[in-house]
Amino acid sequence: MELLRFSTAGSVDDGKSTLIGRLLHDSGGAYEDQIAAVKKASRNGMDFSLLTDGLRAEREQGITIDVAYRYFSTPRRKFIIADTPGHEQYTRNMATGASTADLAVVLVDARHGVLQQSRRHAYIAWLLGIPRIVVAVNKMDLVDYRREIFDSVRAEFDSFSAQLGAVKPYYIPLSALCGDNVVNPSAHMPWYDGKSLLRYLEEAPVADGASAGPLRFPVQYVIRPDQDFRGYAGQVASGVARPGEEVLILPSGRTSRVKSVVTWDGNLQAAAPPMSVTVCLEDEIDISRGDMLVSAVEPPHAARRLEATVVWMAAKPLAPGRGYILKHTTRQVRATVRAIRHRVDMDNLAHHPAGELRLNDIGAVTIETHHALFFDPYLQNRATGSFILIDPLTSETAGAGMIAGPCADDCHTGPVTGDERVARYGHPGLAIWLDGSLQTARTLERKLFDLGCAVCVFDGEAETVTSAASAARDAGLIAVCVATDNIPPDLSPGRLVHLKDHEALHIDLEKLLEANSRSFIGGDGI
Amino acid sequence: MLSHLKALEAESIHIIREVAAEFERPVMLYSIGKDSSVMVRLAQKAFYPATIPFPLLHVDTTFKFREMIEFRDRFACEIGARLIVHTNRAAIAEGANPFTLGTRKCCSLLKTRALLDALQEGGFDAAFGGARRDEEKSRAKERVYSFRDAFGQWDPKNQRPELWNLFNSRVNQGESIRVFPLSNWTELDVWRYIDEEDIPVVPLYFAKPRAMVVRGESLIPVEHDVPLLPGEQPQMVMCRMRSLGCTPCTGAIRSEADTVPKIIEEMLRFRRSERENRVIDHDQEGSMEIKKREGYF
Numbered sequence A: 001m002e003l004l005r006f007s008t009a010g011s012v013d014d015g016k017s018t019l020i021g022r023l024l025h026d027s028g029g030a031y032e033d034q035i036a037a038v039k040k041a042s043r044n045g046m047d048f049s050l051l052t053d054g055l056r057a058e059r060e061q062g063i064t065i066d067v068a069y070r071y072f073s074t075p076r077r078k079f080i081i082a083d084t085p086g087h088e089q090y091t092r093n094m095a096t097g098a099s100t101a102d103l104a105v106v107l108v109d110a111r112h113g114v115l116q117q118s119r120r121h122a123y124i125a126w127l128l129g130i131p132r133i134v135v136a137v138n139k140m141d142l143v144d145y146r147r148e149i150f151d152s153v154r155a156e157f158d159s160f161s162a163q164l165g166a167v168k169p170y171y172i173p174l175s176a177l178c179g180d181n182v183v184n185p186s187a188h189m190p191w192y193d194g195k196s197l198l199r200y201l202e203e204a205p206v207a208d209g210a211s212a213g214p215l216r217f218p219v220q221y222v223i224r225p226d227q228d229f230r231g232y233a234g235q236v237a238s239g240v241a242r243p244g245e246e247v248l249i250l251p252s253g254r255t256s257r258v259k260s261v262v263t264w265d266g267n268l269q270a271a272a273p274p275m276s277v278t279v280c281l282e283d284e285i286d287i288s289r290g291d292m293l294v295s296a297v298e299p300p301h302a303a304r305r306l307e308a309t310v311v312w313m314a315a316k317p318l319a320p321g322r323g324y325i326l327k328h329t330t331r332q333v334r335a336t337v338r339a340i341r342h343r344v345d346m347d348n349l350a351h352h353p354a355g356e357l358r359l360n361d362i363g364a365v366t367i368e369t370h371h372a373l374f375f376d377p378y379l380q381n382r383a384t385g386s387f388i389l390i391d392p393l394t395s396e397t398a399g400a401g402m403i404a405g406p407c408a409d410d411c412h413t414g415p416v417t418g419d420e421r422v423a424r425y426g427h428p429g430l431a432i433w434l435d436g437s438l439q440t441a442r443t444l445e446r447k448l449f450d451l452g453c454a455v456c457v458f459d460g461e462a463e464t465v466t467s468a469a470s471a472a473r474d475a476g477l478i479a480v481c482v483a484t485d486n487i488p489p490d491l492s493p494g495r496l497v498h499l500k501d502h503e504a505l506h507i508d509l510e511k512l513l514e515a516n517s518r519s520f521i522g523g524d525g526i
Numbered sequence B: 001m002l003s004h005l006k007a008l009e010a011e012s013i014h015i016i017r018e019v020a021a022e023f024e025r026p027v028m029l030y031s032i033g034k035d036s037s038v039m040v041r042l043a044q045k046a047f048y049p050a051t052i053p054f055p056l057l058h059v060d061t062t063f064k065f066r067e068m069i070e071f072r073d074r075f076a077c078e079i080g081a082r083l084i085v086h087t088n089r090a091a092i093a094e095g096a097n098p099f100t101l102g103t104r105k106c107c108s109l110l111k112t113r114a115l116l117d118a119l120q121e122g123g124f125d126a127a128f129g130g131a132r133r134d135e136e137k138s139r140a141k142e143r144v145y146s147f148r149d150a151f152g153q154w155d156p157k158n159q160r161p162e163l164w165n166l167f168n169s170r171v172n173q174g175e176s177i178r179v180f181p182l183s184n185w186t187e188l189d190v191w192r193y194i195d196e197e198d199i200p201v202v203p204l205y206f207a208k209p210r211a212m213v214v215r216g217e218s219l220i221p222v223e224h225d226v227p228l229l230p231g232e233q234p235q236m237v238m239c240r241m242r243s244l245g246c247t248p249c250t251g252a253i254r255s256e257a258d259t260v261p262k263i264i265e266e267m268l269r270f271r272r273s274e275r276e277n278r279v280i281d282h283d284q285e286g287s288m289e290i291k292k293r294e295g296y297f
């Protein structure tokens, strides 16, 4: 038997509890004693929603409503339903329920057609990367099972999901109350030749795309029972771990080969998502929780500045500059939200500028982490593309993030390169040996500074000036050197200029910057 | 494509490893029942080939079936796990017992109080429990990490949303968590896993003739000198236990199922809520809810 997780969303009174109750009952999921109790409680006939009325009762008592998980199975599959309330206040619950779903069932009341709410539910399902969406057009019995009503809902919904760029939903006309097309095909809708909801749920392929991607194996726990065994335990996020395969270890950047994939039930030839295994490598490498074993051929992005979409879940709003703890796979790093790009208006998907994100808001942000993350865009890999933000003071889970990619501008990792410095300062590093006074050096510094250069003055014995100036030059700065003992600094050639005192006062920056260890003694100065 | 049991196993192992990695002193509650027997096997798998890096804790009310205690000691030493047994001696000394106190008070003394004291004494900041969401409607919304204040009490308002398989393990001063690796398992999943993995379970689960007091619909085990009503005589009844609690609070069910496959087949036929004949839940509407708020599982 396979496992399918699906989320359900619908506005109040669309019939979600009835639909789920019907699924539980008709598929034999609900326990008999609960059915007997419900029969007694239902006024006329079987009120299936009472089987799952947990949410409704709480709605009336205003208890913070959450995601309710329900379970049923058929001979072919075990199902986990993440039942989330439909009210717009509960975006965070819908996102939570959707995060682990392989499929979303979005309910539409045939009488009302596609409402704002239904668009919101479809948007969140798409945002959270649910591969498959079913639109259940419910209460068909109240519209005389008329085909054109079903067709109009489908047309409207198709255009909306096309606008999202989402996969085309599967549409099912049904009546949760009467049971049409829920478990058994409907006698009242001969014009519909598609599957009943349960049959679709039984046959929908479960997300196995994850094993096709490149290897991503976040290390959870290092297992060292004695000196001769050292294994890295974790759950395969994507790709397949195989003995003999070369892997890259992040962050160290070293490579090794998988020696064995160990489990209690014996060593495996291959481990695919979502298996939890223990990987042993051929080389003795210092690896700890939070590291990641990845495909050497197709490594993930590695960056400290990311663009991400965030669902805000805390009462305290998200504001730029605020620090959080970010948990990504098995790593926890300090992170700061650098900017809020925009907030998403969930009714029409328009982007609005926003100074902060409030509870249940969804927005695009730039986040900077203390240490680099190794990630893939969320829509490619939900496991390495997702993160949560934890409030360092209250420890609450404040937000959920889906990484779009490294942040567009200056996003590099590893040591700062020369090009990056030139891009940053607008000029290459340069050393100027001034055959003149400290006073002249200061004047030259002011001149260059005002021209936008990164410049500094070094004065003292030649030896100290030499080491400081060469370091500054390598760092891309312009170093003006004045040697008190009048011995020229022992600077290697290349990016070195020798100026006389008078020349320093009317320099031409262009020429200066073109200078390359040529001395400029001459009437016109430079 | 992974079977549903292998998928559930992988998820539970992931949870157990996360807690072991991110908490100072975890402990695994071992109630000797079928659920915690599965949970212990998952812990073995999570750290293989090493042993389980945290102790097991049994809260012994002293009113358990004798067979459970024998099984407990044998099983713990077989798997080389460190077993802590804790009893609320003070309450027992003052005569706390289920017959006179009624289940609600007795449980809060011999189970809840005992558990809180044991967690306090051991300085444990994370306690694994075998509770499953589908056992009871009020558990449908229970998290995998259930946050408890310094007194071990559960407050719905400070539970956290859980997305993907990313668990927020930061606790504030004095807080601890209960962790439910079997959240997504059903009773059927548990029995099928026991069958597939041939995990040893207490023989009380298997049908055989047992001395029972027949009282209306319920079969009350004759142990711990259960007080008989006038004219009641113990009878030998072919029966078995569906779930294991204290003897006075666990009704048996008439059954012929004396093997795991037969239990599974009976369940498919029977589909009676396992909670239905455990007296704990019937004492009071939402009693499980009340017990959770007090710090019980």
Ligand SMILES: Nc1nc2c(ncn2[C@@H]2O[C@H](COP(=O)(O)OP(=O)(O)O)[C@@H](O)[C@H]2O)c(=O)[nH]1
Pocket (backbone or CB within 6 Å): A010, A011, A012, A013, A014, A015, A016, A017, A018, A019, A049, A056, A138, A139, A140, A141, A142, A174, A175, A176, A177, A178
């Ligand atoms: N006629 C008709 N009524 C339905 C159908 N499904 C649900 N209902 C009714 O719509 C009302 C709301 O149903 P419920 O399941 O509680 O909606 P929820 O708020 O989405 O959970 C109840 O009175 C149901 O009996 C249906 O398919 N046909």
